[in-house]
Amino acid sequence: MTKEQPIGFIDSGVGGLTVVKEAMKQLPNEHILYLGDTARCPYGPRPAEQVIEYTFEMANFLMEQHIKMLVIACNTATAVALEAIRAALPIPVVGVILPGARAAVKATKTQQVGIIGTIGTVKSQSYYQALKAKQQEITVTSLACPKFVPIVESNQFQTAVAKKIVAQTLQPLVHKQLDTLILGCTHYPLLRPLIQNMMGDGVTLIDSGAETVSEVSVLLDYFQLANPNPLKKRAIFYTTGSTALFDEIATQWLPITRAQSKKIHLGGTTNEI
Amino acid sequence: MTKEQPIGFIDSGVGGLTVVKEAMKQLPNEHILYLGDTARCPYGPRPAEQVIEYTFEMANFLMEQHIKMLVIACNTATAVALEAIRAALPIPVVGVILPGARAAVKATKTQQVGIIGTIGTVKSQSYYQALKAKQQEITVTSLACPKFVPIVESNQFQTAVAKKIVAQTLQPLVHKQLDTLILGCTHYPLLRPLIQNMMGDGVTLIDSGAETVSEVSVLLDYFQLANPNPLKKRAIFYTTGSTALFDEIATQWLPITRAQSKKIHLGGTTNEI
Structure with missing residues (x-):
């Protein structure tokens, strides 16, 4: 591997752009x-099996483009x-x-931590296990x-539709006395103002993006790949x-003049269309 | 290696306690x-050769206590x-x-970064090189x-003596328009209030301790050693x-009731006294 090779980022959609x-x-x-x-x-x-299959298809597509490191920028994946991707790939693989969890352990003072995520992420209990392994006192x-x-x-x-849905969905968390809430899906930082407004200023929102990139930076330095x-x-x-939709969101969200994505097909073939 | 083994921290003195x-x-x-x-x-x-020799003596002492990871919690070392310690030891080794540098790149907005450190650290140009490698636009x-x-x-x-010395020493930096100042010595966070007062609230002070521990956490997880x-x-x-002096400073600084250090001798023998 050379230092000049790209880093790959994969997600179910636009969430990984955060x-x-x-x-x-x-x-x-x-x-x-x-x-x-x-x-x-x-x-x-x-189902988990299908997510694993799709994630491998994405990883394999980027491996063909000679990435030096892979970031699974999707909580569900x-x-x-x-673990399976890390075991299969010859390059460092980072998840979110x-x-x-690391950022939440750093941020919480009351040890009352909330997690919001997709059905798959919540069902996996991955955050629960990661938090408990790091700091057993966390609820x-x-x-x-x-x-x-x-x-x-x-x-x-x-x-306004987004505002209403966020308010309705988060209602069960509002009186839980949380001091920290993990945005356990890379799509959620785009809803951050609405989530913060609903939870109140006393709740620290954890966007795992910043901390994930710190991990990427550590591993780039550690393996001398920067x-x-x-x-x-x-x-x-x-x-x-x-x-068109991808470029619209990417251009809004990222510090670039204009995103121009390329369409590809996954599932059997990886030919560009 | 097992997950239950300790992590070793070494420093020229009490600075690594930060x-x-x-x-x-x-x-x-x-x-x-x-x-x-x-x-x-x-x-x-x-001289560098002597610092390398002393650092190896410290690392070897802790290796005999079966540490699973070593943190060189001293900028000079x-x-x-x-690099030499990392090449010689069979466990992950982390520096500060x-x-x-990573924390400074994250924090700076104007790309005007200052570094204070020991003569050895400044002379080595290690921070300069690390910062420039990460973000070429940084001054x-x-x-x-x-x-x-x-x-x-x-x-x-x-x-009051400390206040006077800090003020005199930092005088050349005050008008440099820095927005970020790296405390490039693990002793300096103990002087933080004095340094902040001298530099002004507009300057973000970077204590590499927090970021170093993030790196330790990343590597513990990555190598499944947590x-x-x-x-x-x-x-x-x-x-x-x-x-006595060590315990006094450690008890003040750390969230522990009372530090009780053990005296050892380095340089030829590593027998406890």
């Missing part, structure tokens, strides 16, 4: 390849597929759950929010779904 | 062995000895300079502060110098 945003800030020398499996999003309600409250990902993917995350030279072309985006 | 403080917060399940080479402190003005201003370590080691860090069970006895402290 991790890419942090990577662009913290790792300005790194070349980024992003793949969002928008056509098959959401992953949250799918991390929860069920991280341990970084999120964990989990809530699945299956309506959030579709709002983000359809670019409705700044609408690119020492600045880049001209920072990122290439692939999506299995609508490039 | 890293231990963070470890106690972020890694409550980890058993800590600390060795401060107080008898030969400060390391800052010593990290600057000159990290890359984490400090780096370095200043050696050889008087700071003795103030801390003599437990005078809250006195201890999943809470501990009864958290830490054992060794010093080559005065146990």
